[in-house]
Amino acid sequence: MHAVKDEIIEFTEQLIRIPTVNPPGDCYKECVAFLKKKCDELGLETTVDTCDGLPSIIGGDGKGVLHFHGHYDVVGGNKSQFTPVVREGKLYGRGSSDMKGGLAAMLYAISEVQHPNISFSITPDEETGGLHGFACLLDKGLISPKAVIMPEVSSNTIWNACRGALAVELAIKGRSAHSVFPQQGSNAFEAMVDTAETFREIDPGRGTVLLGGSVRGGTQFNMVPESCSFSVDWRFPSSQSLDDIRNSICSLIDTMRKKGVTIESETLLESEGFLTPEDAEICTWVADAVKEVKGSVQFAECPGFLDIRHCAHRGIPAVAYGPGLLEVAHGPDEYVMVSDIVDAFSTYCLVGKRAVQQI
Ligand SMILES: [Zn+2]
Incomplete structure (x- = not known):
């Protein structure tokens, strides 16, 4: 566990160093190439698809009982925020919370569970609405999962709804x-x-x-x-x-x-807002996993937008749960607790195992 933990944090730091600032949409190709290489190392099969000129990564067949969805773009920041720093258990840097820490935890968990019924997508454009990222993949039929979890920064709650x-x-x-x-x-x-x-x-x-x-x-x-x-x-x-x-x-x-x-x-x-009922299968899987790792669990409605509204509006049940605090996410001192990234990894492993047990 110790080695995996260090690898996940190092991977998060490497992602933060690539300034995928949106707008305007910098370094997308570089970031996707880096992510693809990492997926290869982790034994994950991926394809790169271009939607409206922007590159996205699809893991597996884009279908299955469980789909992890993340975004690799970040909002702008001070130059120093693209040099990650770990201090007192906190990893500072632009995108540490939103959502490169979540991406790292998610890919390591998918690699750990490895199952053809688990797929994933990593897209750009989330910070400017997601129409040319996640929504585009859904529209083109490149992904069509049965349920989605997004490791988006969620302030220690499960977002099963958004305004x-x-x-x-x-x-x-x-x-x-x-x-x-x-x-x-x-x-x-x-x-x-x-x-x-x-x-x-x-x-x-x-x-x-x-x-x-x-x-x-x-x-x-x-x-x-x-x-x-x-x-x-x-x-x-x-x-x-x-x-x-x-x-x-x-x-x-x-x-x-x-x-x-x-x-x-x-x-x-x-x-439109969306609500995934708390008794939906995906909510149960995530809630049970969070309870096991963190000891308690709480559902809430996200006050902002979530990229998963694009699948929820198409009738695919979805929740967001990821390391980090929304309160610091777009600010000058954005950070994530190192322990929260590691806990997220454990949580996603449990969710993945639970999902494939249903088949
Ligand atoms: Zn985000």
Whole structure:
């Protein structure tokens, strides 16, 4: 065990040294070549497939009772973050939590269990939505597993659900005039404030609503502003549908239009949430394994996006459970506990063994 542990940590460090920063999408070829070589060493059969010009690795036939899915891209960081450092049991570096530690643990576990009914994929593009990574592999039919586990950073919980999102930009039109004759114009800023006020009344039980993440408008202090716009970023629980949220936004817009506000909306982002029930087989396998390794287990809904929403939306049950803390994942001091990577390896081994017992 000791030797494997050291190898997994060393492999994580090697992955961190390859700055696969997305955007823009650096060093993908180099990283995929390195991962493929490692898979060869671990006795794992892989193919490299290109989706929308971006290279992904598929392990095995991409099918089977259990599929591990990970991503190799990371968000940008300080230059020093691409030189990994271990201090007081923590491995620091960009991607240590999200999710190169998880990738390392996953590949060693798959190698340990080695079974034709376990497959895997490692894709890029996750940090910018995953459409050209995981979603593309699913769309092309290159993978079609029965259940998926993603070793994504999960703050010691099992994410069996993730919230949905709908973000829009609302543009309010007015009419310009000199500030000394404001009555000749129509003040788009004031109409925008009124509109924002209406959106503040959304029931907090329906998720979080960030208003004004981006705001634009006005030209100068002595002119009535003729246009103003602001964004609405609504993250909603998986118990609500994207259509419900869209309808609510439309009805708020209608309310303002009836009051005489000229308002246009543009969708910036939309995604349905998902929920894999706790009694689904994949949840049971992972929960039992986590309990055995960590002593306790907890399910939660991920507040952000998960790449596995792409398979969950296609009816494939999926969960995320991986080493690291979401709280530090995209920050300047991103780290992962070395012991958490090793525990994740043990957990994935148990999940794999349990899955192949079902056949
Ligand atoms: Zn991630």
